[in-house]
Amino acid sequence: MSLSDQATERPTYTLWQMVLYMLRLGSLGFGGPVALVGYMRRDLVEDRRWITEADYKEGLALAQLAPGPLAAQLGIYLGYVHYRIPGATLAGIAFVLPSFLMVVALGWAYIRFGGISWMQAVFYGVGAAVIGIIAMSAKKLTEKSVGRDKLLWAIYLLLAIVTVATESEIAWLFVAAGVLAWLLRAPPKWLGKRSLHAAALTQAPMAGSFLGSMDVSLLTQIGLFFAKAGAFVFGSGLAIVPFLYGGVVTEHQWLNDKQFVDAVAVAMITPGPVVITVGFIGYLVAGLPGATVAALATFIPCYLFTILPAPYFKKYGKLPGVTAFVDGITAAAVGAIAGSVIVIAKRSIIDVPTALIALATAALLWRFKKLQEPVIIAVAALVGLVLHPLLHA
Template structure:
């Protein structure tokens, strides 16, 4: 009996290290791999139980595939299993991303690397558009949710509302509107809240505690796909704090796409760029820690939450708001990637890469890693042909 927990922890470690290493393709691919391993091959869970856990991950913030790994570990081997499965699934992506961050900081500005990054940026834009399309079809299920998303787009794009506040505000307004069916309450609340909330902060220094606090906040409110992270990074690190440039953000997203495991390992890359090794550690802990606590604390409450009409309405509206934030970010990244400061004002090669990559992602479901690699090669080809703006 004493060996049983250790043997289970060893099994969890081997499985989730493997999935962390080969886990390309985003959360949907990760979850499909987990289902194959823990339901079909190992039979640790029934398919019904696995689907219950999958539904539960949509009720709490955090990356879905990482939380599924944590759920499986918790059920199979208790508290230690929760920690082992989550850490082993995250660790390969964090290590690989950290190595890329070191290479990027030391060699990323060299001319030999610039063409590669030139090709990658429009592919990243295409990957985000592809993810946005899939999420929008699921999240904007009703006219009310579409209107909530439009309101969040307007408040974020023109009202400069903080992304965290916009996400929570959309959820609260949706909960009131969808449950009570009163459109006037929604409009009045939106006007009042949009007027009163002002969360701008200006700073020139990057204290570690502030960097960690930023990623902890994001990890605590990040509903839905890891791609929603891009909206928070754009609004917080690029626009609000100015710790990151637009190009660095695009490069960070590209590295997150090119490496296996959860997309949130992008935080490791960004933390290293901003504050070196301590920054990468603080950012990684901040973004992932909330998932462990949410899974452990809310697991017993899941049946009650799923049964509540108010909670369902809140989560539906939060997902719609998350899509709205992604729309705003996609517009901003598109302008930064495709628009030139001089004639002809449009980078036609980048536009062609973005359009072709979008078609490959949406129509043929080509893995994001292949899109990134192919676009990087196009960037090098453009260098040899003498075309680089």
């Protein structure tokens, strides 16, 4: 029996320890999906050794392969590893709930006080610091997942370049990367049939075309739209932003451009998954019921897309062919994450001060391994509050 198998059979932590960890990550985890998946690896694989490297890689591959927000799905999968559906359910709720409560509170303040003028100043500093945080997370993921493997480096670089060029994550390329690694390394005969089921997931976006505009109540419209967002958008939470803009601003005209930009800023300056911006949007459209419906509709599909395939990942994940397939997808996922750092940086690094904040953040995290990211975020927010009014008076 391998060490990985032993760890899977005898967890070294309780379910409530995992729930408390996810609650803390959802409350203090800044930096968006790239940083969050890095935190999970650092804390649960390296430091606490609750999760094996193999289980983490399988979870990251499944989260990247299936539609929905990356960090939330990985958190759900890691809860599933030892405690199955109860673990997945409680871990998912604990991860999402803190940031949901925060964005609802900000939504209330936004409506009551007619906008959040200080948010631009805070985001000026925090957005730049986030670039440093996610760059260091991407670096660590690259070192651990790609190493010196030439094939994985080729996949990694291709996906990084495509992500930068298209500013989106192309789902079928992740599947193709897995299939390529499988074909070149250890192709078992049965994988040819099973890979078709995985590849079929990439066709899911086309299945969403039937969810058009319907003459139904506002909450039902919100539920249908955000369910489609959760079920048919691949990639990280950031990948959902263009889809949301098209529906919320252009199609339904629930928000104007400024309100939508504020909603994205709220997601970036609050901890937890970026996709929780749906709660803020839902609140602006229809109050607390709108926020609740939007969040549930977005996260339930990603929850199902994680727990339904999970048993097959657990059952077949240690086979050589599946390991090669997962390695290929993981390299593609990390490459896309690295590319997304550049995409996000183009929006957050807008002048010399923001560039200096990002570089200082990366340097501090490089030098002080135990430095807590919330401390950096708090300092960056204060810097933004001071500098932004002076530079943009």
